[in-house]
Amino acid sequence: MGELCFVGLGLRDERDLSLRALETLRGCHRVFLEEYTSRSTPGTVERLEALLGRPVELLDRADVEAETPILSALAAQEKVALVVVGEPFAATTHVSLRLAAQDHGHRWKVLHNASILTAGPSLAGLSLYKFGRTCSLPTPHENYRPRSPYEVLAQNTRAGSHSLVLLDLDPGASRYLSAPEALRLLASLETEWHEGVLPPGRRVVALARVGSDDPQVVVGPWEEVSRADLGPPLHALILPGEPLHFIEEDALSRWPRAPPGPPVGGALP
Amino acid sequence: MGELCFVGLGLRDERDLSLRALETLRGCHRVFLEEYTSRSTPGTVERLEALLGRPVELLDRADVEAETPILSALAAQEKVALVVVGEPFAATTHVSLRLAAQDHGHRWKVLHNASILTAGPSLAGLSLYKFGRTCSLPTPHENYRPRSPYEVLAQNTRAGSHSLVLLDLDPGASRYLSAPEALRLLASLETEWHEGVLPPGRRVVALARVGSDDPQVVVGPWEEVSRADLGPPLHALILPGEPLHFIEEDALSRWPRAPPGPPVGGALP
Structure with missing residues (x-):
């Protein structure tokens, strides 16, 4: 019987690992890492290898979804970690991977870490308790333009709940939806479905590089924020549910508004 | 100008600190820790002092809310940490403390860490994206029986969203609302307000000691779970929004149901 340990890396790189996680990884026979659901800072794998004194095996989407590399390692080894x-x-x-490991008779455990779901709202200064459902905004393709993220935002808006909007990313292709691009996409969906998600002047919060040494937060009417330059990825958006608590208002007032100017970044399909 | 660094401890003790957090704390002139909004494992302060080689100053609720100890330290020192x-x-x-520090001209930064808001759903195997607003359930007193947590649960239930219910705790008095107590409290609120939050047989998930080496999860109809013995605090509850995704169903099916038997724990006021 093997043991599969799911280890949260946190928001950035190997130095976001906890002391407990580091000790656990050092006690594992195989250490895998996947970066297709999010991505760490470049060089993380190499630095993690140096820290652990053992190889770290990078898995792509197909590897994780096929489950084969990890289930094979579990069958042959005692302790396997997926970072x-x-x-x-x-x-x-x-x-799914955890259920598959259980189906094969293996134990599993988890070492939790920071998530954008709590870190983003915390950084902005908005109450975590007031967030409704989170949505993930995909880059639209010709035949793929799902309505569900927009519906989630419409429902949260009606309920006065805050919304966290996570943005499409494809680390393998180095493609990351930026917050300004996402706002222009939402504006086009609003034109199509007009349920009040992005009425003129709605205040939005754009987040960039949460958890890094240079996080950036810009607050303002969506038309202004959609022209802001927030620098490198990862970005995220918050649509605050109005009205805000006075502490939330105060916290948002400390962030800069987007600089006026021409649109930044490329057009969306 | 001082710098106030907010450091997340994570779910348990000093070994949940990240390598980055440890390095940051070692570079601070004063290190404060508060345990009234949640609590760490006993002995954490002493072990953290040993790890840092410097004293860690414990703050109670009045200290944090008055803001005086930290603002005084900021005025006199360069770098101050609140864990x-x-x-x-x-x-x-x-x-509020961060805004006050800004009002006095100080810089601030944050080192994020794991939160029960994401760790609880993750452990249970429920989709983080399907959670509506979180609520915090207070122990009712004679003149304090707020309706708002119940309203949040009713709204989430109607929307088919999952609900995370955090439970009242008073670490200073070593009083922690248990998941079974919370269910009996919710049942009494349901009798009073009957909006379908806890109809007969509704499936609930009780969580205990999330993030520890012996986390416990019990799934079943609330009447059964309200008789379960989940051991020491901290506890939390999830009311899943139905219907569940098949992976969520599969994940919940792996947890034990509450053992049948007489009610465990004391009656609530």
């Missing part, structure tokens, strides 16, 4: 950026079970695929 | 169990800005009081 996941953020909190390990934010993506369904990791829960 | 908070879980994710630092889950409680309004810490956002």
Whole structure:
């Protein structure tokens, strides 16, 4: 019987690992890491290898979804770790892997870590308790333009709940949806479905590089924020549910508004 | 100008600190820790002092809310840290402190960590994206029986969203609301307000000691779970929004149901 340990990497790199996680990883026979559901800072794998004194095996999406590399390692070894950026079970695929390991008679455990779901709202200064359902905004393709993220935002808006909007990313192709791009996409969905998700002047919060040494937060009407330059990924958005608590108002007032100017970044399909 | 660094301790003890947090704390002139919004494992303060080689000053609720100890330290020193169990800005009081520090011209930064808000759902195997607003259930007193947590649960239930219910705790008095007690409390509120939060047989998930080496999860109809013995605190509850995704169903099916038997624990006021 093997043991599969899901280890949260946190928001950035190997130095976000806890002392407990580091000790656990050092006690594992095989250490895998996947970066397709999110991504760590470049060089993390190499630095983690140096820290552990053992190889770290990088898995791509197909490897994790096929479950073969990890189930084979479990069958042959006692302890196997999968390091996941953020909190390990934010993506369904990791829960599936845990169920598959159980089906094969293996034990599992989890070492939790910071997630954008709590870190983003915390950084902005908005109450975690007031967030409704989170949604993930995909880059639209010709035949793929799902309505569900917009519906979640409409429902939260009607309920006065805050919304966290996670943005599509494809680390393998180095493609990351930016917050300004996401706002222009939401504006086009609003034009199509007009349920009040992005009425003129609605205040939004754009987040960039949460958990890094240079996080950035910009607050303002969506038209202004959609012209802001927030720098490198990862980005996220918050649509605050109005009215805000006075402490939330105070916290948002400390962040800069987006600088006026021409649109930044490329057009969306 | 001083710098106030909010450091998330994570779910349990000093070994949940990240390598980055440890390094940051070692570079601070004063290190404070508060345990009234949640609590760490006994002995954490002493072990953290040993790890840092410097004293850790314990703050109670009045100290944090008055803001005086920390603002005084900031006025006199360059770098001050406040260590908070879980994710630092889950409680309004810490956002207020950050605003006060800014008002006095100080810089601030945050080192995020795991929170029960994401760790609880992750452990259970429920989709983080399907959670509506979180609520915190207070122990009712004679003149204090707020309706708002019940309203949040009713709203989430109607929307088919999952609900995370955090439970009242008073670490100073070593009083912790248990999951079975909370269910009996919710049942009494249901009798009073009958909005379908806890109809007969509704499936609930009780969590205990999330993030520890012996986390416990019990799933079943609330009447059974309200008789379960989940051991020491901290506890939390999840009311899943139905219907569940098949992976969620599969994940919940792996947890034990509550053992049948007489009620465990004392009656609530």
